[in-house]
Amino acid sequence: MVIVMNPDATREDADAIVALIAAAGGEAFVSRGVSRTIIGLVGDVTHFETLNLKSMRGVADVVRISTPYKLVSRENHPERSTVRVAGVPIGPDTVTLIAGPCAVETPEQTLEAALMARAAGATLLRGGAYKPRTSPYAFQGLGEAGLRILADVRAETGLPIVTEVVDAHDVELVASYADMLQVGTRNAQNFTLLQAVGAAGMPVMLKRGMNATIEEWLMAAEYIAQRGNLDIVLCERGIRTFETATRNTLDVSAVPMAQRLSHLPVIVDPSHSGGRRDLVLPLTRAAIAVGADGVIIDVHPHPEQALCDGPQALIRDDLDELSRAIRAFAPLMNRTLATPEPSLLT
Amino acid sequence: MVIVMNPDATREDADAIVALIAAAGGEAFVSRGVSRTIIGLVGDVTHFETLNLKSMRGVADVVRISTPYKLVSRENHPERSTVRVAGVPIGPDTVTLIAGPCAVETPEQTLEAALMARAAGATLLRGGAYKPRTSPYAFQGLGEAGLRILADVRAETGLPIVTEVVDAHDVELVASYADMLQVGTRNAQNFTLLQAVGAAGMPVMLKRGMNATIEEWLMAAEYIAQRGNLDIVLCERGIRTFETATRNTLDVSAVPMAQRLSHLPVIVDPSHSGGRRDLVLPLTRAAIAVGADGVIIDVHPHPEQALCDGPQALIRDDLDELSRAIRAFAPLMNRTLATPEPSLLT
Amino acid sequence: MVIVMNPDATREDADAIVALIAAAGGEAFVSRGVSRTIIGLVGDVTHFETLNLKSMRGVADVVRISTPYKLVSRENHPERSTVRVAGVPIGPDTVTLIAGPCAVETPEQTLEAALMARAAGATLLRGGAYKPRTSPYAFQGLGEAGLRILADVRAETGLPIVTEVVDAHDVELVASYADMLQVGTRNAQNFTLLQAVGAAGMPVMLKRGMNATIEEWLMAAEYIAQRGNLDIVLCERGIRTFETATRNTLDVSAVPMAQRLSHLPVIVDPSHSGGRRDLVLPLTRAAIAVGADGVIIDVHPHPEQALCDGPQALIRDDLDELSRAIRAFAPLMNRTLATPEPSLLT
Amino acid sequence: MVIVMNPDATREDADAIVALIAAAGGEAFVSRGVSRTIIGLVGDVTHFETLNLKSMRGVADVVRISTPYKLVSRENHPERSTVRVAGVPIGPDTVTLIAGPCAVETPEQTLEAALMARAAGATLLRGGAYKPRTSPYAFQGLGEAGLRILADVRAETGLPIVTEVVDAHDVELVASYADMLQVGTRNAQNFTLLQAVGAAGMPVMLKRGMNATIEEWLMAAEYIAQRGNLDIVLCERGIRTFETATRNTLDVSAVPMAQRLSHLPVIVDPSHSGGRRDLVLPLTRAAIAVGADGVIIDVHPHPEQALCDGPQALIRDDLDELSRAIRAFAPLMNRTLATPEPSLLT
Structure with a gap:
């Protein structure tokens, strides 16, 4: 100072x-x-x-000249970390594909989306049972019923589950079903929630607040870390700017910046940042090329019927192309598509 | 549509x-x-x-051509509402001065700040017992001990209490002490919290999210209203922009805009928007002149010792000037400085 | 440093x-x-x-710890400056009302607008002969024919002229008609133009770039000042933010901030910042209350026929109310409505 | 409508x-x-x-439901265009590398930078003789002397020249030396300049205004096109947001968006958007992967001595890595590194 x-x-x-x-x-x-x-x-x-x-x-x-975060800083932890979610690595050697429906709607839709995701190379299943929605009149998710569907689909497909928690007091319940807890952009400064997921003993995916600076994002991670949990994956998902042609502005520069400042893995959400199906593929390529440790993608078997964020969901055909792109670009970054670790499969 | x-x-x-x-x-x-x-x-x-x-x-x-909010919309409720907090009106006929320390630190500091506030014409006392802080290493508030201090100071000064709640599960506790619940800018899309305060049966001050559009702000209010609570006061507190000379950019235009779109009262927080003590007075005048129904101000007897946001807190001398300004400008807006309603004093 | x-x-x-x-x-x-x-x-x-x-x-x-601007800085020039435009002061003791049509369209429209402006207390006439328009297909102004109309209307009404110049090579021509040159928001970093108006020997109104920080705005003024011209009036006209309910976000805090950092007068444009007729009056009051040295307002006798920015233009009835508001609020700021200086009227 | x-x-x-x-x-x-x-x-x-x-x-x-731009719109011109600069294509089949010093300082520095650029695969030389600088006290470029240096270096290296013009009245002079005119971000709404380069009969690179929406950027291109010049290359160079960790926020989504809305080629400037040397390589990879038709890079033989934007300039070693990256990523996009067209070499 x-x-x-x-x-x-x-x-x-x-x-x-x-x-x-x-x-x-x-x-x-x-x-x-x-x-x-x-x-x-x-x-x-x-x-x-x-x-x-x-x-x-x-x-x-x-x-102020020193960083206000300590535990997540790369200064005292120069090697980049790998976070393992039920044996699936997210870190510097891999590109991890996380995919699934924005919201869990029915068992059929969730299973179908999971099978699509797995066929494309996804090794983690995303899906929301609790949905923070701008309108109180919009579909808010199925709650625990949605978690049960996710667990069933995991049993059927073998894909570990990443799912959002929106309230500190739901953490225990959600953690009893999930393999990784997600904190969404609207809760990026819900410090009670951050502390609760920090105490949950489970990997956490922390989305960047749509108005958070990179420093504030790392401070939010520090809240989680301070409760003893360093299994944190940062997720860039677009920031709010004056541009209205896209839902948010994907800040690709934030990926190498966050990786330089923090040892935590950094992935990208190309679905929510662009808010458009036709942007998911180019933004996924950009994410891998800029050095992201993974991507998280909305897929839906029938996006025209989706209860949430249908316009940005990929369908089966898109996924084939996405899968090919990831497999083509990852090697140029000296990475492989992430797969569950062998030792955990025995 | x-x-x-x-x-x-x-x-x-x-x-x-x-x-x-x-x-x-x-x-x-x-x-x-x-x-x-x-x-x-x-x-x-x-x-x-x-x-x-x-x-x-x-x-x-x-x-979309119709507004997505209904209960808080002015379309079906053309007359502007007055919200009463323990008998103190916030509405179109008055300018309500809410003042107090950003954070409750000690009984002495809180009492001293409350007396300063009352002397300046404040009829509601602000003060935080739960503080959402960007850093996990910063002072997080005294919690219930802070609420007890506020209650003691209310007993001594007669000033009803406005205080922040940061978690849905604290609402009942905070409401047992408070006269008005405050939802802060970082929780403006914490929908669980919004619903909880909506069910608390007590007036709510809803700060605008620092990245929320006016429409999103009104949607957040709709969450509260939907639970049956229309005693909502909107509070503009600055938005995040590219300008770094001020902490946030006070969006004065949002006051008449929100008043046109919604029947709810709209007040302004000139302390947190500017983040500078020397801006509080000019921004307060601007707030009244643009048509705000009140202002909420940080005061501190000894800002150089404040545990939170000291740089923006007004001291005794500033308050005299502020008080004179409010009394001079309010009549030009056909308003009076709000006082508790006589019927409630008997 | x-x-x-x-x-x-x-x-x-x-x-x-x-x-x-x-x-x-x-x-x-x-x-x-x-x-x-x-x-x-x-x-x-x-x-x-x-x-x-x-x-x-x-x-x-x-x-960097020192300011990068010198000539316009208040550090070495603690007293705030008054700029005189053909005898009309803009400075700390007055509120100067500048009004007129956004674009000069016809002699009749310009005269009618000027008479409306004068009746409302305006002592300077605004009006654009060169209009920077986002679309090449939009009305671009009458050019020199417009300047001649302005000169005729000045002769008839006695109101000195404030008009925009958009290219360095037009400065001489525009200056031969104008009393004050205006540099618009889109040219706030057109350094060739800034230097040209700096050399024109005539007062300049410098609008803030819609994406300019306060520091960049003052650096733009420094470009003008460096050519020997310190008769500069800064004009806050709204910045670009994520909020789309208003055309731009009027940054009222920038008025006291710029006045603290620079000795130059600072006025506000409530017409272009809000982009809505119904915001002009409240934003004008806010401007005066925050300490602006004047306001510049779009007026049009028939806004529904305006070729440019009609939606924000005030009509006759609005102006009466605006005039009353300025006359009521100015005294509270220890200011009077600016009038031409007596010595210049003899 | x-x-x-x-x-x-x-x-x-x-x-x-x-x-x-x-x-x-x-x-x-x-x-x-x-x-x-x-x-x-x-x-x-x-x-x-x-x-x-x-x-x-x-x-x-x-x-409004139709696009306000016509000539640059892809609606009536579904095939994407290729612009040729002295025989070097910029378009959908190639990745064109444009490199050189931000500012021309000396013949030696310019030649050395050009040789570095050419060795890395650049087929166009960038270099500024006229520099728009925020401070009037900063180096403003060598003017025509700089253009002469560029011409000499072109003679020596065979690299056609891309250079900025900042004033409509310099267009003829600059065009007499240049192979492609560049309009910078600060002049993206300098309509007089846009019209002048539109009439210059020479390819134009139009940088996006740092506060311009994609639509406004295309409208600026329309200004150029309207004067009969459709040899326009759009250049995304970062927009201004609240994030301060990077100089600007590179909006990669704007590349596919602009390519969908317009038939014009779109390139990316990873040097100015990030403002950091260590971001140039990852942002270049992201640019190619998102589908950019080329990149424009600052290089300097001795960045620690640069008179302008040294912190972001690549040095010799960086360039080798950049060159390898471009050659590795371009084929995945079904593109080749652009080279001058054979017919033009005979």
């Missing part, structure tokens, strides 16, 4: 800050320049932030 | 849509132009939206 | 920077902390910026 | 619109539904837009 003093700040102003920092158990180094004095602080930055240094006399600016 | 067909759509394409809408219990009116056919739909729009009309053959665009 | 070194930067890395800065004629002060070294630079920051310090080994971050 | 009437609009309101449209030479089809009347318009939409229909009594909304 660096404090920049005003040009007209006095020596006493600087001394007051040095004394305050010393009292707070830190050290302050004063640099007096011709036009300004600059004070570098060393110690517990989180504590310094509560000191309200900007309100001190003579202070022009306070610049 | 209007469906715009592609220039090369066939008569059969249009007929298929008419049939689908009829099967869904609605009516479809076909307009055949020289270059395009347009189909107007009448009936249950929410149901039509699940039909995934965009996926139908020949469809170029689907345009 | 402060250079923050990486935790693993060596003493040689810091020495290399000190040597580079010394060679560039500056001074570098090194602060060695426990975890990081920080180097404060003193000297010609603009020159330092060309040194590409971020590419030096061991550098984590380079933080 | 569709007009949606208010629920309480009368039959007379609708009749008035029908009459107005008829008088304007169009046709209006009225659909009367249970709750609303909808009127579809057929005819000259640009003319209808000047009618200010939103101001008519009873009108709730006016929805």
Whole structure:
């Protein structure tokens, strides 16, 4: 942390800050320049932030220079992590395909979507039983009945389940069915929920808030990590911008940026970012090429009947093309399509 | 809802849509132009939206023309509403000043802030016992101990309490202390929480999500209303934009826009939007002049010691000026500074 | 300027920077902390910026701490400036009403609009002869014929003219008719044009780019000032955000922010920011209450026939109300409605 | 164009619109539904837009349903175009690598950069002689001296030149040296300049305005096309969002979107969008994978000495990796690295 003093700040102003920092158990180094004095602080930055240094006399600016997240930071953990979901790796050596229906509607639709997904190379099944919807009049998901359908489909297809949880008090229930918990974009700063999934002892997929900076996204991950859970997969799903031609703007740059700042795997959701079926394939290719550790895709056997986000769901034919693209692009990134680890299959 | 067909759509394409809408219990009116056919739909729009009309053959665009919110809409409720919080009105005839500390820290700090607020004309006390913080390492609020402090200060000052609730399962507890529940910007799409406060039988202040459109904000209010609670006050608190000189960008236009679209009162938070103490006064004046029904202000007896958002808190001297400004500007808007209603004081 | 070194930067890395800065004629002060070294630079920051310090080994971050604009900065010019346009002041003691048609269409329409404006208290006439339009198929303005109409209307009404110039090579021509040159939002980074109006020897109204930060806006003003022209009035006209309910989002906070950072007057355009006639009055009140030095308003005798931006133009009845509002709110800001200076009327 | 009437609009309101449209030479089809009347318009939409229909009594909304651009639209030109720059194709069958220094500084630096670019597979040389810079105190380019350097380097290397023009009145001069004119992001709505390059009889690269929607970008292209020049290459270079970790946010989705809406080639600038050297390679891969027709890259022999945008310039080693990546990814898109056409080499 660096404090920049005003040009007209006095020596006493600087001394007051040095004394305050010393009292707070830190050290302050004063640099007096011709036009300004600059004070570098060393110690517990989180504590310094509560000191309200900007309100001190003579202070022009306070610049934080270390990252506010620790456990998910790559600074102290230079090797990139691999998260395993029921034996399926998500990490730097693979491209993991997660696919399934946006919302679980019926056993038939879910099974059919899962079979489509598996045929395309997916090794994890996505599907929502609890759906956060902008309108209270829209389909909100089947709840536990949906979770039971997912479990049945897992039994039939062998695909582990990734499913969203929207309330801290549902975590235990959802975790009793799921293999990976998903925190959605609208809950990216629901800190109670983040802490609850952090305590659930199960891998978590954390979608980026549609208005979250990369730093805020990593801070949200830090909430989960702080409860002892480092099995976190970050998911870029588009941010809100002025452009209205697409539902959101997929921020591909965020993938290498987050991978540089954090050791956690980073995947991409090309379905929700674009909001258009015809964008899913090009955005999937872009995701792999930019270095994503996987993609999560909406599929639906009959998107024209979908109760949620039908316009962006892939159908059977799209999936063949998607599958071919992933298999063609992954090797160029020195990756293979993720498969369950052999040891776990015995 | 209007469906715009592609220039090369066939008569059969249009007929298929008419049939689908009829099967869904609605009516479809076909307009055949020289270059395009347009189909107007009448009936249950929410149901039509699940039909995934965009996926139908020949469809170029689907345009929704009615508002997706009903209970909070002004269309069926032309008169603007007044919400009463323990006898204090928030509505079209008054400017209500809500003030207090961002976070409850100690009994002394809270009482001192409340007395400052009351002296300035505030008739409702704000103060957070549960604080959603971006960093897991930051002060998260005192929880129930903070609520007890608020209750004590209410007993001493007579100021009803507005306080934030961050989790659906805390609603009952918080409501047992509070006079008005606040839903914060980070929870503006936490639908479980919205439904819970909707069922709490107590006035709710709903902050706009920092990335929420006005329509999404009203949809969030609709979630609350749908549970039977129409005592909702909307609070504009700044949106996230590219500008970094201020913490957020106060969207003053949203005040008259929301008042035109909804019958609910709309207040402004000039403290959190600007994030700077020196902006609170000018933004408060702007809020009143644009037609806000009230303002909610951070005050702190000693902002340099605040555990949360100290840089934006007003001190005693600022409050005098703020109070004078509100008293000067309100009459020009044909409003008075809100006071508790006489009948409730006897 | 402060250079923050990486935790693993060596003493040689810091020495290399000190040597580079010394060679560039500056001074570098090194602060060695426990975890990081920080180097404060003193000297010609603009020159330092060309040194590409971020590419030096061991550098984590380079933080600029002084403002990049000088001539328009309030740091060296603490008193706020008043700009006079043919005797009409725009500055801290007045609220100046500028009004007129968005585009000059006919002599009759322009005169009628000017008379409406004058009756409402306007002392400057706005009107565009050159219109930057998003579509090449839209009305682009009358060009010099429009300027002649404006001059005729000035002769008839006595109102000095504010009109836009869109190309550096038109500056001389436009300046031969105008009393104040306007640079529009789409040209806010047309540096050739900024330099040309800077050399024109005439007051300039500089609209904020719809995607410009406050700092970039002031840098654009610096371009004008650098050519010797400090008669610059800044005009906030809304920024582009994700909100689509309004044409742009009026950033009222930018008014006090720009006034704090710069000595230049700051006015507001409530017509173009909202893009809706019903927002003009509330946004005008907000502008005055937040401290704007004036407002610029679209008026049209027959907006339903306007060739440009009709939906936001005020009509006669609106203007009466606007005029009353300005006269009521200005005194609360210790301002009067601007009138031409007496000395210039003799 | 569709007009949606208010629920309480009368039959007379609708009749008035029908009459107005008829008088304007169009046709209006009225659909009367249970709750609303909808009127579809057929005819000259640009003319209808000047009618200010939103101001008519009873009108709730006016929805434009046809694209406002014609010449660059893919509707009437289904096959994607290839633009040839001195024999080098930019189009659907190739990936064209354009590389060179951001700014021309010296003959040596430009030649060295050009040789690096050519070795990496670039077949067009970029380099700026006129630099639009946010600060008037920053290096503004060498002007015509820079153009002469470019011409000399072209003579030596055989690489045709892409260079920026910032003012309509420089177009003739710049075109006398260049092979392709570039319009930069800050001039994306400088309509005078757009028209001037449209009349220059030379291929144009049109960067997307950093705040331009895809539609506005295509409208800017339409300005150029309207002057008879359809040799336009669109260049996505990042948009301005709330994220500050990268200079701008590369909108990869805009590539397939623009290619769907327009027949013009679309390339990507991964250097300026990210603003970081370490992002250039991943963003280049993403650009090719999403379907871009080429990329334009900053290279510099000694970025630490660059006068402009050094932090994002690639050096020799980076270029080898970039070259390998392009050659590996292009075939997966059924493209080859663009080379000058044989017939032009004889």
